[in-house]
Amino acid sequence: MTRFSPLRHGATKRWDDCGTRRRGLVFLVILLGSLMPCLFLQQSFRLSLSREDAQMSHRHWLTSEQLQVLNVFLEGAASQNKEVAIVLAGKSDYLVEEYDLLANFFYFAKDAAFVENLLLVALDSATASKAAEIGYGYVYPFFNGSVPRTEAKYQLLTEAVDLGYTVVFSSLEMVWLRKPWDALGAGQSLQLIQQRPAAVAVPGGPLKSTRKLQESGRGGSRRRLQEGDQLGAGTSVAFLRPSKNTLAFLRTMAEAVTSYPGVKEEEVLNAVLKLADGGGSDPLPGKVSLGGGLTWESINRGRFWDGLAEVQPEPPTGGDFLAGAFDVSGGSFSPRNVRYRFREARLWSADRALVTCLRSQGAQLQQMAEQGGKQQRRRRRGLKAEGGACNGGRGFMYYFEELEHNGLNNQRQELRTALAMAEYMGRTLVLPRFYREHKQATPVLLDYFFDYDGFEAEFPDTLPGSMLEVLFPDWEKLPIQNIDISTDPKPPPDAPWLGRLKNFKASRYHFGATEEEVTEWFGSNSDPLLVFYSAFRRFGQFKDAAKQLAFDQRVYRGLAPHPVTAALRNQTVDALREMTPSNTYNCFHLRRGDTFLTLHPKYEKSMEEIVDLLKVYLPPEEVLYISTDASIEETRVLFSHGGYKEVHFLGDFFPAWGWNHVTNENGEETMRLGQIDQAVCSQGRLFVGNLWSTFTLHIGFIRRMNGAEQVCQDIYAREEEVGPDFVFY
The missing domain is CATH 3.90.550 (Spore Coat Polysaccharide Biosynthesis Protein SpsA; Chain A)
Known part of the structure; x- marks a missing residue:
């Protein structure tokens, strides 16, 4: 019982008993x-x-x-x-x-x-x-x-x-x-x-290894706070x-x-x-x-x-840290977003009931498997069938993240396919990790690229990726499902789990599996968790056109860019529109870097030929915005000499305040930069791209969802070769 001790004002011992006068501090x-x-x-x-x-004065409140x-x-x-x-x-x-x-x-x-x-x-x-x-x-x-x-x-x-x-x-x-x-x-x-550490401005110096900003960017650069900074x-x-x-x-x-x-x-x-x-x-x-x-x-x-860090370390343990910190300075994270971060850190108490239920079920399944016998097998099938009872009647789905093919557009397209498959199969998708840089193991969470509030509003039936090992500690021993579409990404030949791989051949190849095929392969599977090698293009479209359109609209809203990315897009678009009385501009996606040219020698032409081809679709007298992985200044000179009067790139308008948002702790650009380029192109009057590039395809998807009169023109006019079944994502 709490003991009550009456106190009179001033009767309790105070810790400032010394008598001196006040002095001013201004x-x-x-x-x-x-x-x-x-x-x-x-x-x-x-x-x-x-x-x-x-x-100090003896004032009491x-x-x-x-x-x-x-x-x-x-x-x-x-x-x-x-x-x-x-x-x-x-x-x-x-x-x-x-x-x-x-x-x-x-x-x-x-x-x-x-x-x-x-x-x-x-x-x-x-x-x-x-x-x-x-x-x-x-x-x-x-x-x-x-x-x-x-x-x-x-x-x-x-x-x-x-x-x-x-x-x-x-x-x-x-x-x-x-x-x-x-x-x-x-x-x-x-x-x-x-x-909480954040980025600070420093004068001078270009950004590292950036074509989009280094050659045309203005002003100085920024860096992140590092060890030793105050x-x-x-x-x-x-x-x-x-x-x-x-x-x-x-x-x-x-x-x-x-x-x-x-x-x-x-x-x-x-x-x-x-x-x-x-x-x-x-x-x-x-x-x-x-x-x-x-x-x-x-x-x-x-x-x-730091539960709000960009690159996420492993969830904390009590022996290593005093606490997990999710304190938001400046209101940059919404309440939903912070809750998602708690959950990814495995520090959200409301998830414990699901963990307890699934672990109990897993222990029962293991015990039945060890006992063997027909009766136990029947009971085990029954328990697996009702396994979704821990999750409102739904099982779970997860897919591998492929580092070799981890461009942002591939990551986004893979997530879209996984969301569609999970919805069709009646399963809850366990979210993957995303990657900040191309072909680098720098894991980030979904909210690094996308507006989490919009995602949760459209796709509430998902689980944070870090919950996978908590809910299914033995998930790496499960069979691996692979829908073979005859193109990359393909399972690596030296993977240690090849013995557990189950292959299913999609009849439509890179257009993905049909609803009927998914039902045939996985419809009767009652395993609590299905693990797929990849989800990239593994599922095509819903047969019902209205359902497909509704799903596309949800993807459009649910995978909208991070709010700061959207603000940088808006600033660039406004600057471009102000340059012409018609308040419009056109955009061209010029894909040249990486291994793209060697992969498609049948189609790719010289830069001079591309300039001539582009004039057929985009008038030289109108403002041209170019999104490219080629050298910016060389491209500017080439297109200017080719007759285009106004040629611009992202770096021409990019504000200094946004550099920290698109670079890592070493000043190197991340894939957020390409997101802004895509968003700027999506607002142009006309758009020409390369249909063999997922970068172009996503711009076309945004334009289609925005209701643009012209969605996408392929620079090499291959629309008929692509066919009517090709999906813009």
């Missing part, structure tokens, strides 16, 4: 956005604070009675050493469809064995009720709607530390894998987590041990966020730290003077598994 942060444009909004502001020379109530909750939740974890939560933290961070935080806090020392500050009655339903033991009601969330945070933290409690503050986006104070307790009394402080985690240092910081922050409600908390925090450090260099890494001899210490971001 500072100005100028052009904060220009210093770290990817970490802060481009906003400058003036923050004025004051304090006595050696003593809670009344004497409110302090008594707060202390009751703190005393109940705290350990014998007066250690307590504090989390703030309001409606926005759980009332976004199934985005239930409250339950998720509680689940893993229980796993990490500190849920008994957890105090949830509920900012509204609905949150308090929800928390009680979940099982939170201590829920402090702070239902003052007139106090903004950030102000409430620092006011309550100040009062808790002033009452003598050692506090670990955490946002709900952290998934703790160990007790936080066990790892942080040996450090300084004031510890703040580092900001980072500011973040707001998602703080360790607060009672001391004059800690209280000075908390009271300063409480005053600052109250005085400047329109400024982001992270900006205010780092401005305060710069002021306290004399306004000099960046405060991190290490310990920094906070004025008056006060110090603080950074909590190394490397101790937190």
Whole structure:
């Protein structure tokens, strides 16, 4: 039972007992956005604070009675050493469809064995009720709607530390894998987590190994933050041990966020730290003077598994990290998207029921297989038939990601086919990994290339790829299904799983299997999981034209580009349209690089011949935009001499702010760049491409979905050779 200790205002021991006068602290942060444009909004502001020379004011934000109530909750939740974890939560933290961070935080806090020392500050009655339903033991009601969330945070933290409690503050986006104070307790009394790394601008220098931007891009370049770079402080985690240092910081922050409600908390925090450090260099890494001899210490971001990283490492384990970090700075991830990241990290508690069900079923199937006999085989078939009961009556499907053929257009086309097959077979698709660079093992998640909100809205019945090994630990021992379409990608001859390969010959070859063939081959298969070698072009179209059109429209909406990619497309398209009174331009996709010329010697012609061919379809007097993997400047000169007056490329309009979005940590371009080229071509009045290229085919697909009058003209006029069954994707 919680012991109630009545407190009178001022009767409890405080940690700032020294009598000195206040002195003024005034500072100005100028052009904060220009210093770290990817970490802060481009906003400058003036923050004025004051304090006595050696003593902060004794201001309390809670009344004497409110302090008594707060202390009751703190005393109940705290350990014998007066250690307590504090989390703030309001409606926005759980009332976004199934985005239930409250339950998720509680689940893993229980796993990490500190849920008994957890105090949830509920900012509204609905949150308090929800928390009680979940099982939170201590829920402090702070239902003052007139106090903004950030102000409430620092006011309550100040009062808790002033009452003598050692506090670990955490946002709900952290998934703790160990007790936080066990790892942080040996450090300084004031510890703040580092900001999440992001890209920063640096002057000069071209981008590396880019044809699209290097030769025609303008301005300097950018790079990503690397080891040794200085980072500011973040707001998602703080360790607060009672001391004059800690209280000075908390009271300063409480005053600052109250005085400047329109400024982001992270900006205010780092401005305060710069002021306290004399306004000099960046405060991190290490310990920094906070004025008056006060110090603080950074909590190394490397101790937190970054669930929002571009290239995804293996999901975390408790022994390696303090927590999984999903704290979003700047609102760049939507709630659905963050939930997807939790799930890919295997840190979403709602998935545990599915894991438990499938593992139990797997154990039963294994036991029956070992026992043998006709009766067991019948029972096993019956159990497999109802295996989808763990997933609403649906089995699962997965396919290998082929690194050798991992161009983005192949990846997108393969996903489209897998979604269609899974839907036709009544199975849930386990999402594959995607790759950031061509023929390089740099795995990224679906949201790197595509707008995840749009994808989930159109294809909700999918599972994160990392769940495969959790749900099916022995999946690599299962049979491998291969629909043979007589073209690449083909199973490698030295693959260790060739003995488990089951081949099915598609009668229509590269047009993919028909519905009848899929039904014949897999319709009676009741295995919980079907694993395919590849999905690239393995399934053609639905027989029902209306169903196919509806599916195409879902693919169009569900695989829309990442929002930043779309913004870069819009900026380029606007710039092109402004160059002509007709507000239009034409586009040509010139495919020359890689092994394309050697693979298609029958058709490919010289650049000079291509210029002459293009004039038949695209008037030289109109603005021409070229998407190509050839040398930009050589192509510009060639087409200009061939009679085209206005020849442009992506780099002519590409803004400096977008370079980080399309390059990796070494400044090398990723396949996002080609996505923008495709999107720009999709908006042109006329489009000419190469039907032997999946890059061209996807541009044609976008144009068809956009309702363009002219979809795609092949530069070599091979439409009849392609045939009516060829699918634009």
